[in-house]
Amino acid sequence: MSKTIYILFISFLQIGLFSIGGGYAIIPLIQEQVVNSYNWLTLQEYTDIITISQMTPGPLVVNTASFVGIRLAGIPGAIAATLGSILSGFIISIFLYKFFMKHKDIDSISNILKGLRSSSVGLIASAASTIILIAFFGTASIGVKGFSINITAIILFVISLFLLRKYKLNPILIMIFTGVIGLFFY
Incomplete structure (x- = not known):
């Protein structure tokens, strides 16, 4: 179970890192990870999760990560996948903020x-x-x-x-x- 949680975290960390464009642009990348690479879900299950993720409040990648994580490893899986999906964007945002604030006078x-x-x-x-x-x-x-x-x-x-x-x-x-x-x- 802990290996699955670790893999969920790393997989969604990669998705979050390369999710430039967000929303619909990220759907094929998530599918590659959860359906094609790891076979965690069937294509039909994945389509159902994407549909539910679009109907619930919040960003698509975060909702999808939560649903996939909970499906595979319960609450700990949902937490790991969700944290993985937002961590890289959070770090990049902090870096850019600090950079722009330091050099805003230029x-x-x-x-x-x-x-x-x-x-x-x-x-x-x-x-x-x-x-x-x-x-x-x-x-x-x-x-x-x-x-x-x-x-x-x-x-x-x-x-x-x-x-x-x-x-x-x-x-x-x-x-x-x-x-x-x-x-x-x-």
Whole structure:
């Protein structure tokens, strides 16, 4: 059992180290480890775990590591796989933070940070626009023929935005409110 826990940790440490792009980009790498290399799961089991990981809150690689670890070695396996998946990203983030903070007064480093900030805003805006298009029009692309406008989603969005901005309500309460309303309208 302890050998399995060690192998889970090392395997997910490698996955975390090379998971640049995250999300869907990491799915083939995880599959290579858990299905092809170690035969821990069948392809069907792996597909089921990926599906569950996408439905639960949190990053895909962390959720998948937790589910694979618990499936193979219980709670200790889940802890080992999860720690392995986040440890390398954590260490790299700390290193980059210290580097940028030490050299932030250098113009080129300052410009790099400004560029990263700008691109982060762009990535967040892109993700938000995609979610809005899917929620309101049922498509992720502008200009697709045959889309339908979801009036209920637009009304819920406007009401939620109003409650958040005007009355500063807790976002969790808004999510519960809209979830309950969604039960009746969807």
